[in-house]
Amino acid sequence: MKKFNKVIGLSLVMAMLAGTVTACGSSSDNAGQNTQTDSTNDGADVSSDGTAVWKIGGIGPLTGGNAIYGQAAMNGAQIAIDEINAAGGINGYQIVFNPQDDETDNDKSINAYNTLKDWGMQILMGSVTSGCCTAVSDYAVEDNLFLLTPSASSVTSITYDNAFRVCFSDPNQGVGAADYIADNGLATKVAVIYDNSDVYSTGIYDKFAAEAAAKGLEIVSAESFNADNKTDFSVQLAAAKDAGADLVFLPIYYSEASLILAQAASMEYAPTFFGCDGMDGILTMENFDTSLAEGVILLTPFAADATDDLTVKFVSTYQDKFGETPNQFAADGYDAIYIIKAALEKSGATPDMSVSDICEAMKTAMLEITVDGLTGTGITWSADGEPSKAPRAVEIVDGVYKAIQ
């Protein structure tokens, strides 16, 4: 009996080994090639019926406190892709889009990047948030993969020459905010409440403070909070109130902003609140009382109620498809795809080129194109990846955004 068991055991082991050796044949090739930058595997990107396609990956927060941004960016990108595919694709090739969730977490963003690489991604639209984009860009540069972020605004997010961005950067936002407040005479005494554990928030605040000093705005109170302490803002608001600030600058995200608005209302402090693109999405928070956001001004280059043809068409398509009004992140995602299209058409690249060759071609093309998009007209790029276009502001009136000139 023992000898019989031994024979069975041995034969099972042999069968298992045989199985792993044969099944593993193709995957072990991939495992080896994932670490090389000039692998031959990613040149053959084909759809299920064998024709070559463009594989564009997307990384952003599809769940979590910033889900509104990630979902909007992917939705906007999807609309653009559907339009382009219907019109014949880019250089005659169709686009396949693969959005991945990073929950605004750096590690998860890197995991998403690797998942997309395994899928055969050639161009990355992402990451949506600054911290994650900075983390992913370290990997994208090693693979020489073209990266276009729709909305990551930190300077560190596109330090390498393969990375570009659609939105304006934090320095521009901080400078733009200070300029806007000073030039439009919105206030003389300004308070700031920022998140000192977040690169987005501190980046904007630093430049805002510098520009405010240059423009003669007095910052009477600058208080911070951090990621572990973002529910109670009584101290920060009391400091702003006691210093007599008539405008409070909030370079933070909408979840915390909603709490600040509620707490300010209950302490009967009613300054003008001024935010940046992180404030966008505050009106679509579940169960949020939008009357608290009345009069809030935020910097955003996209206003859904603008009357130009492109915006009107985009807004109605988005509403039909997703049942809500798009925010600026959706517009950023839409523009990102059209920018990728413009660069690919300018460079004449095709999907059977390697990831690295596509990237090189696009890097040159980006400096030569001018794009008219939802988020700006005549957008051009410089070698550091920054777009040049001007920031505009909207005000929340009656629970909706209203463009102000």
Added chain:
Amino acid sequence: MRFLSSLINGVSLGSVYAIIALGYTMVYGIAKMLNFAHGDVIMVGAYITFIVMNNAGLPVWLAIILSVIVCTALGIIVEKMAYKPLRNAASPLAVLITAIGVSYLLQNLALLIFGPNTKQFTSVVNFSSIKLFDGKVIIQDETVVNIVLCIIIMICLTLFVNKTKAGQAMLAVSEDKGAAQLMGINVNGTIALTFAIGSGLAAIAGVLMCSAYPTLTPYTGSMPGIKAFVAAVLGGIGSIPGAFLGGILLGVIEILGKTYISTQLGDAIVFSMLIIVLLVKPTGILGKNIQEKV
């Protein structure tokens, strides 16, 4: 004036800590165990209330009762499955580490079930706030409700522990499990009852905390839970009035520290309090130093 409103904000924050600390202290006093998952039971209580109120549209009092029932059941289940098997473990650390594990389990289960999107909690407290000094100092209605409820719960708990049979059984179990069992007390049942009461309190704490600070995510209970633990230690762990005192004191220290020292150092100040208390008076302000005579 600034000092007065900071003081009141501190009491407001402290009242939330106090209610959470009551649960911590009760479980430690009776079962001699630090239930680090307490903060997350609070989060579960808040979620149940939110779902019942918003999605099912049921009235507030029904939502709270349901939430207390669910949390009590959760507390008993967790005790039976995770803590009871380790009661006689070689190291008392085993139960502590299990508690941390349960904490993560609850957070991630909530993430799976309720999703990570931030929910806006509608406050269940709807009185008008008290205004003093011509509106310069405002006391929130939630603060008043928190403090009043905290005192009521404190009195009820003290009466329960000292006057009822089940409460006396709890005291006996906390002093000497073996002797209590010899006297015919159902030790398992008593400890289960302790966790049940603690978790029921957690549900109420969750509703009150989210009424004061309306954002709700699976991670909402974690930091307040840790700070309430510091508060319980500060006031004397195992002492019920100590939890109340510790909670209020810690809230005041945190807000005053943030106002007058630095907003960035708020947490550092809170946790240095823990270190100072443990160095100077480890049993806390109202704690008793029990010497074992051999």
